[in-house]
Amino acid sequence: MENAKKNMKFSTHSVSNENREGLKAWLNPFGYGWERVSYWLQRLTGVFLLIYFVGHVIETSSIIGGPDVWNSMLQLTQTPAGHLFLILVIGTSTFHSANGIRLIFTHLGKGLGEPGRPDYPYSPSSLNYRQKSGIWVALILAAFAMLFGVQVLFGKG
Amino acid sequence: MSFGTSVRGDFVMAAKTVTLRIYRTIGKMKGTSNYDEFEVPIQRWTTVLDGLLYAKSYLDSSIGIRYSCRMASCGSCGMKINGTPRLACYTKFSELNTSLIICEPLGNFPIIRDLVTDFSQFFKHHKNLEPYIQNKSADIDNKKDLSWFRQTPEDVDKYLQFSYCIKCGLCYSACPSVATDSKFPGPQALAQEYRYFSDSRDDASKKRLNLVDTNHGIWRCHFAGSCSKVCPKGVDPALGIQLMRGHLMKFSKSSMKKAKLEFIHSDDYSGTDG
Numbered sequence: 001m002e003n004a005k006k007n008m009k010f011s012t013h014s015v016s017n018e019n020r021e022g023l024k025a026w027l028n029p030f031g032y033g034w035e036r037v038s039y040w041l042q043r044l045t046g047v048f049l050l051i052y053f054v055g056h057v058i059e060t061s062s063i064i065g066g067p068d069v070w071n072s073m074l075q076l077t078q079t080p081a082g083h084l085f086l087i088l089v090i091g092t093s094t095f096h097s098a099n100g101i102r103l104i105f106t107h108l109g110k111g112l113g114e115p116g117r118p119d120y121p122y123s124p125s126s127l128n129y130r131q132k133s134g135i136w137v138a139l140i141l142a143a144f145a146m147l148f149g150v151q152v153l154f155g156k157g
Numbered sequence: 158m159s160f161g162t163s164v165r166g167d168f169v170m171a172a173k174t175v176t177l178r179i180y181r182t183i184g185k186m187k188g189t190s191n192y193d194e195f196e197v198p199i200q201r202w203t204t205v206l207d208g209l210l211y212a213k214s215y216l217d218s219s220i221g222i223r224y225s226c227r228m229a230s231c232g233s234c235g236m237k238i239n240g241t242p243r244l245a246c247y248t249k250f251s252e253l254n255t256s257l258i259i260c261e262p263l264g265n266f267p268i269i270r271d272l273v274t275d276f277s278q279f280f281k282h283h284k285n286l287e288p289y290i291q292n293k294s295a296d297i298d299n300k301k302d303l304s305w306f307r308q309t310p311e312d313v314d315k316y317l318q319f320s321y322c323i324k325c326g327l328c329y330s331a332c333p334s335v336a337t338d339s340k341f342p343g344p345q346a347l348a349q350e351y352r353y354f355s356d357s358r359d360d361a362s363k364k365r366l367n368l369v370d371t372n373h374g375i376w377r378c379h380f381a382g383s384c385s386k387v388c389p390k391g392v393d394p395a396l397g398i399q400l401m402r403g404h405l406m407k408f409s410k411s412s413m414k415k416a417k418l419e420f421i422h423s424d425d426y427s428g429t430d431g
Contacts, residue, residue: 017339018267019274025264025336031241032331035382035395039333042379106380109403115318115355118391126396127382 035127038135042099045092052089083153091146098138106131173199175250177208179220180261182270192259193217199250205258206234206245209272221271229389232325236272237261242327242387263330279326282342286350286368291361294418306358306416319352319397321390328384328394340373344384344394347375351397354404357416366405375402 029040062073076082105111106126111134113125177195195212206224213220224234227246234245239259250258266274295304328344329335335343342350347369354365369375378398385395403409 019262019264020339021264021333021336023337025333028333032381032383032386035380035386036333039379039381103380106399107402108406108408109400110408112396112399115315115393115396115400117314118318118321118393120391122388122391124382124385124388124391124393124396126380126385126393126399131382 033127034132034135038099038138041095042103045096048088048092049096052092080154086153087146087149090149091142094145095138095142098141099135102131102134102138174256175199175208176257177205177212178257178259179209179212180259180271181220182268193220201249201251203250204246205238205243205248205250205253205260208250208258209245209260221269221273223273230323232323235263235274235325235327235330237263237330242330244325244327244389247389263326265330265332265335266326274326276324276326278339279329279343279345280324282346283324283349286342286346287361287365288346288349288353290353290356290359291364292358292418293360295358303421304418305421306418308357308416312357312416315355315357316352319348319355319392319394322349322352322392322394323390325389327387327389328392331383331387333381333383334377334379338373338377341377342369342374344378344398347378347401348384348392348394348397351401354401355397358418360415362404366401369401370405375405378402 026043027040029037059073059076063070077086102111111128111130113128116125174196177197178192179195180190181193182190195216197208197211197216199208204227206227209220209222210224213222222234222245224246225231226233229244229247232244235242236245237243237260238245238248239253239255240261242263245260260272262268262272262274266276266279269275295306322345324345326345328348332341332344334341350365350369353359354362359365375398378395380395380399382395385393388394400409
């Protein structure tokens with residue numbers, strides 16, 4: 001009996017990383033529905049905003065170099081490429097915030113439905129219409145914010 | 158899909174055929190692999206497992222594949238079919254709408270051979286989260302007294318969905334967090350933790366919360382939802398994980414109603430056997 005128990009013990013070898021999909025899985029939004037697209041966008045926008053935040057701190061800290069340094073730094077964003085970058089910042093921050101609010105609620109266990117008896121064809125309650133709507137709303141808000149940014153930065157007057 | 162005569166013309170006459178492109182490992186050399194292609198005849202109801210077994214029976218007996226029940230109950234035949242984790246016995250060719258079917262081993266599992274993967278890490282994560290009912294009041298070890306828990310259907314509904322898990326590993330393969338963190342228990346183990354956490358017969362709620370409240374624990378889930386999307390039994394691991402996180406952050410009721418334990422003393426039933 002003791003031997004049998006011993007044999008049943010699972011191996012305690014260190015965890016292997018063999019065949020782990022790694023970053024490839026993070027960067028693949030396809031084949032798993034809107035929630036995976038949202039996960040992908042949340043990650044990408046998060047990384048993008050982090051890079052922007054670092055650049056923003058460097059940009060604003062240039063003011064200690066005097067007005068000339070500050071003005072020359074501001075000139076960087078006064079080009080079409082600079083404007084496009086700022087429009088991307090507007091879009092990504094809007095999506096990241098709106099989708100982030102949805103995710104805060106889900107992480108608190110809210111808006112996901114209740115466990116029940118699954119019937120075929122299975123439709124997971126956590127991937128419900130409310131969640132999908134939240135993702136679409138975040139996308140639409142980001143699109144509107146970017147359009148507003150285009151109007152302000154590229155519009156006449 | 159094309160019409161043609163199969164290799165075993167007497168077996169299926171003028172059936173539709175599809176190309177099965179199967180991942181093959183060569184010997185024990187790591188990182189060496191290739192894909193072999195087989196033309197297999199199909200009908201409207203033919204599953205990918207049927208196709209693989211046809212190829213193994215008539216075209217190449219060396220194809221490595223694991224299967225057992227053929228009816229989505231054992232969870233043995235999980236593999237990536239056209240890039241998505243699926244059970245081969247539960248996937249019909251006709252629903253894939255393509256004539257080229259690519260079968261690969263499940264991602265995030267070490268490969269043993271061809272389509273066969275090693276589940277020991279997966280089961281280790283499962284075991285580490287103590288997936289069994291723990292109740293100090295029940296006389297489980299001594300068996301001197303018979304005891305039973307009184308549960309209502311509503312009590313059962315709270316965990317029944319999660320108890321349908323067949324440990325096929327599809328959720329583990331689909332999870333992007335598992336892909337980069339080998340210490341993360343994965344959706345299967347965490348959903349099972351919630352299954353016992355929400356069972357009114359279990360009284361180890363606090364211990365269970367502590368088990369998942371670690372650096373590589375439940376917080377690594379970012380709710381990509383892919384686990385629930387690929388689950389062939391409607392378990393919805395993402396739901397269990399988020400609900401458990403709600404309990405951890407005290408946004409959900411932490412004091413769940415416990416099932417009433419009733420004892421039948423040995424004196425009461427000793428005379429009934431004879």
